[in-house]
Amino acid sequence: MTKLAISAEWTKFWSVRATWWCLLGGALLMVFYTVVSGVSQHLGDGHPNSAHGIVLAGAVYLVEFCVVSVATLFVTSEYTSGSIRSTLQWVPVRPRVTVAKAAVLVPVLFGYGVLVASLGMAASTVSMGGAGAPTSVAQGTVTAVGMGAFFAFLGLLAMGISFALRSAAGTLVTVMVLxxxxxxxxxxxxIRGAMDYFPAFAGANAMVPGGEVNPLLGNEPPYQSWVGIVVCLAWGIAGLAAGTALLRRRDA
Structure with a gap:
């Protein structure tokens, strides 16, 4: 039953037109941001930035909102259309519904994050044309993997909140406040420094290679990149657990 539920969720995920628009829009926003930022390195004003530092900023400033939208609509579009009734009738064990959606969303958004990071670093490297700071393969790998994990677990958090609120507008506002x-x-x-343990800032820290300064905050993260990934995972699990619990209570 779980495999069938995952297969059904996979089909539903890609059948929603907004999914394609949000993913494409995020990729285009990243390219636009990295090209503009790369060109600005030729001006020689301010501290020189690197390709992996530029894509980190692009992920937090722009692309993360596209990711939140994808995850939110994956759930709320069913409530809007009423198709959630069929989903719950077909999969009577409620946790299987959220687990099946998570099994589709997490790997897709992880791969999307790695792809968008790689695309952004390539675009910024070309537009910098030798200006700015260099990016090694190891640095680029840390940023790409960190972005993939950040997007995957941010999507999980948004999905859980969507099940809890059953409203696209409510979910988007709640996640943006978080x-x-x-x-x-x-x-x-x-609590001073508490922001490093919230999703966006933990995600940004997860993309910073060891010993480097976070270009958004101007200081070195208080923990290693893998800790940032674990913090994002904890938020994602908490969101999924809350959404599952409320789904079981209201739609038992």
Missing amino acids: LLPLPMLVSAYV
Whole structure:
């Protein structure tokens, strides 16, 4: 039953037109951002940036919102159309529904993150044309894998919240608050440095090779990149668990 549910979710994921538009839009935004940032390195103003540093910023400033949209619509489009009734009738064990969606979403978004990171680094390298700081294969690999993990677990978090709220607008607002305003407020007024343990900032730290400065924050992350991945995983699991629990309670 689980394999059939995963197969069905795979078909539904790619049959939603918004999925293609969001993924394509994220890739185009990354290329646009990296080309513009690469060209700006020729101006010689400010600290020289690297290709992997540029794509890190592009992921946090732009592409992560496309990823959140993909994950959100993967769930809420079924509630909007009413097809969630058929899904729940066909898969009566509620956790299997969320697990099947997660089994589709996580590997797709991981691969998407690696692909977009590689595309962005290639575009920025070409547009820099020798300007800026160099990027080694090891540095590029850390950033690409970190971006893939960040996108995969961010999507898992958004998917879980979507099951909990059953609203695209509500989910998007909630996730955006978790990504930027809330961690900044908590870090400024409650616990200094707490932002590094919220999804967006942990994801950014996961893309920073060891010993380097996070180009967004201007300081070295307080932990290694793999710890950032674990923090993002914890947020994703928490979101999935919350969404599953509420799905079982309301739609038992």
